[in-house]
Amino acid sequence: MSNTDFLLAIENLTVSFDGFKAVNDVTAYIDYNELRVVIGPNGAGKTTLLDLICGKTAATGGSIRFKNRELTRLAEHRIVREGVGRKFQTPSIYENLTVYENLEVSYPSARDVIKALFFRVDEEIDARIREVAETIFLADCLDMEASLLSHGQKQWLEIGMLLIQGPELLMLDEPVAGMSVKEREQTAELLKRICKDRAVIVIEHDMEFVERIANRVTVLHQGQVLAEGPMSEIKNNAKVVEVYLGH
Amino acid sequence: MATLTQRLLGSRGDLLALLLLAAVIFLVMPLTLDIFRLNLVGKYLTYAFVAVGLVLCWGYGGILSLGQGIFFGLGGYCMAMFLKLEASDPEATAIQSTPGIPDFMDWNQLTELPWFWVPFENFAFTLIAVLVVPTVFAFLIGVAMFKRRVSGVYFAIITQSIAAILTILIIGQQGLTGGVNGITDLRTLLGWDIRTDSAKYVLYYLNGALLIGCIVIGRYILSSKVGKLLLALKDKEDRVRFSGYDVSNFKIFVFCVAAMFSAVGGAMFTLQVGFMSPSFIGIVPSIEMVIFAAVGGRMSLIGAVYGTLLVNYGKTAFSESYPELWLFLMGALFIGVVMAFPNGLAGILKSDWIRRVFVRPPLAAIDGGAAVRDASPAAKPAATASSPDDNLPRPAGAGR
Numbered sequence: 212m213s214n215t216d217f218l219l220a221i222e223n224l225t226v227s228f229d230g231f232k233a234v235n236d237v238t239a240y241i242d243y244n245e246l247r248v249v250i251g252p253n254g255a256g257k258t259t260l261l262d263l264i265c266g267k268t269a270a271t272g273g274s275i276r277f278k279n280r281e282l283t284r285l286a287e288h289r290i291v292r293e294g295v296g297r298k299f300q301t302p303s304i305y306e307n308l309t310v311y312e313n314l315e316v317s318y319p320s321a322r323d324v325i326k327a328l329f330f331r332v333d334e335e336i337d338a339r340i341r342e343v344a345e346t347i348f349l350a351d352c353l354d355m356e357a358s359l360l361s362h363g364q365k366q367w368l369e370i371g372m373l374l375i376q377g378p379e380l381l382m383l384d385e386p387v388a389g390m391s392v393k394e395r396e397q398t399a400e401l402l403k404r405i406c407k408d409r410a411v412i413v414i415e416h417d418m419e420f421v422e423r424i425a426n427r428v429t430v431l432h433q434g435q436v437l438a439e440g441p442m443s444e445i446k447n448n449a450k451v452v453e454v455y456l457g458h
Numbered sequence: 459m460a461t462l463t464q465r466l467l468g469s470r471g472d473l474l475a476l477l478l479l480a481a482v483i484f485l486v487m488p489l490t491l492d493i494f495r496l497n498l499v500g501k502y503l504t505y506a507f508v509a510v511g512l513v514l515c516w517g518y519g520g521i522l523s524l525g526q527g528i529f530f531g532l533g534g535y536c537m538a539m540f541l542k543l544e545a546s547d548p549e550a551t552a553i554q555s556t557p558g559i560p561d562f563m564d565w566n567q568l569t570e571l572p573w574f575w576v577p578f579e580n581f582a583f584t585l586i587a588v589l590v591v592p593t594v595f596a597f598l599i600g601v602a603m604f605k606r607r608v609s610g611v612y613f614a615i616i617t618q619s620i621a622a623i624l625t626i627l628i629i630g631q632q633g634l635t636g637g638v639n640g641i642t643d644l645r646t647l648l649g650w651d652i653r654t655d656s657a658k659y660v661l662y663y664l665n666g667a668l669l670i671g672c673i674v675i676g677r678y679i680l681s682s683k684v685g686k687l688l689l690a691l692k693d694k695e696d697r698v699r700f701s702g703y704d705v706s707n708f709k710i711f712v713f714c715v716a717a718m719f720s721a722v723g724g725a726m727f728t729l730q731v732g733f734m735s736p737s738f739i740g741i742v743p744s745i746e747m748v749i750f751a752a753v754g755g756r757m758s759l760i761g762a763v764y765g766t767l768l769v770n771y772g773k774t775a776f777s778e779s780y781p782e783l784w785l786f787l788m789g790a791l792f793i794g795v796v797m798a799f800p801n802g803l804a805g806i807l808k809s810d811w812i813r814r815v816f817v818r819p820p821l822a823a824i825d826g827g828a829a830v831r832d833a834s835p836a837a838k839p840a841a842t843a844s845s846p847d848d849n850l851p852r853p854a855g856a857g858r
Contacts, residue, residue: 291702305690
């Protein structure tokens with residue numbers, strides 16, 4: 212349990228569901244301001260890995276340290292408050308609130324009941340909400356009920372709800388799934404912009420998209436790390452081609 | 459503090475609805491009904507406290523409790539204990555083998571007042587107990603359930619079981635609680651005879667004022683960030699949790715508020731009706747209270763009051779003529795409302811065509827939480843959708 216200089220240090224992480232090891236002895240390090248893409252065939256353990264980091268699933272063994280703080284024993288909301296944000300695979304937004312309210316509720320203050328009772332949106336928060344809305348291309352939709360947004364806009368909104376929390380590590384599970392070509396391009400731009408001052412982990416299947424954004428790629432296969440490196444290397448890795456890219 | 463008033467009273471339409479309700483309670487009813495009927499309305503309005511609480515915890519929080527009778531009953535019993543002790547002074551109970559204790563204790567061969575009855579000789583303590591006992595009980599249930607992430611149907615069943623257990627406990631401990639008869643023969647409150655017509659008027663108005671007070675408090679909660687978070691977590695609980703909130707605390711809070719409202723109703727019930735019994739705690743009354751909220755509109759604090767009045771009026775009218783049919787009618791009403799009008803009476807009133815006919819197009823958004831936004835020229839009519847009583851998209855399913 213030595214200290215590391217990495218933002219996130221995952222060491223020997225294992226989770227076992229009734230004997231089935233969905234994530235098996237995974238070790239990976241994420242640096243500050245890095246954009247890491249995790250790829251792998253279905254069932255490789257990609258989403259489970261994110262679940263473990265954000266506390267949704269409890270690890271069976273190993274450690275996850277975020278800025279040298281152990282996460283595996285923290286409650287989910289504590290992990291978030293440490294600075295880890297997570298976007299779910301299907302857009303997870305509050306359909307019956309407006310876009311503005313979705314962002315307002317996600318703003319990281321007044322997180323306990325009493326403070327929330329007396330919380331007011333002041334000018335600073337209002338400005339921040341508008342700024343984030345601008346970033347996620349939704350500045351014109353602030354007063355629209357979120358259920359009326361298109362699928363792609365919902366994905367952006369959820370990213371915005373995470374951005375407004377100012378996380379140091381942002382985890383995105385298939386952010387461009389179901390998006391149009393134009394939306395994909397915009398999302399790629401968005402990701403490049405937001406990873407300037409934070410680390411981002413992205414799970415993605417769309418290899419064209421991965422090539423466009425990734426600095427480093429981790430390939431998972433059957434719960435284990437198969438390969439890790441820059442995209443150019445990964446593309447030509449025989450093992451990766453065999454289990455994933457080949458078909 | 460224009461914003462504060464706004465958050466308490468809501469938008470202009472909400473304020474009108476509240477004034478209308480106040481007019482119905484304070485003017486129309488007393489002017490048109492004799493004291494017997496008015497007292498009956500007063501009794502119904504005590505159930506409305508529970509229904510208003512259910513709007514908060516079920517309509518907004520998504521927590522279906524089938525045991526709100528627990529809190530109604532606990533509040534009512536706290537008040538009844540005080541009144542019973544006052545009615546049991548040694549002079550009035552001189553014929554008992556142990557004078558000075560409640561009659562049912564004497565019948566059960568008790569010779570001294572049980573320890574937990576003693577503090578209820580004090581009125582101030584009683585008032586605090588009315589509020590605190592049910593709220594603490596709700597807090598304990600809430601912590602035990604929500605911290606373990608028990609929710610939806612399981613939570614409903616557990617609250618229902620607790621209501622059943624409490625009823626059985628009260629009936630079983632006849633010497634301590636008055637058993638199945640409850641605590642009866644209540645006479646005076648600090649020497650003031652609560653059975654007279656004038657007292658009934660006073661209590662009716664007090665009851666109405668407290669009910670309006672609860673609605674205003676409820677409105678404040680819903681207009682605050684807590685209200686938005688409740689809607690948010692009903693929709694996507696995980697998203698709220700992974701936005702850094704301890705979701706269980708918000709559920710516990712709203713469940714406690716609902717319990718406290720119910721307790722106030724229970725205490726007012728005891729005062730107006732003159733007794734309290736286990737038949738207001740158990741499963742059947744608890745479910746009835748959910749029906750009141752559903753009929754009135756589970757997303758509308760004010761609708762819940764009308765729902766309570768309407769269903770109880772129907773109950774009185776029909777059960778006098780067709781006592782054996784009434785329960786079936788009630789069941790059919792509940793199913794019918796949930797199927798056809800998921801937002802109850804309030805939902806019908808706020809449907810689009812009514813809006814078009816009777817209501818002017820909405821002004822700029824005047825909801826409490828987002829006052830800053832109103833300045834924005836981009837504010838569209840859709841923004842009004844965030845005010846508490848508005849016609850929100852129907853929530854999926856009763857409990858999740």
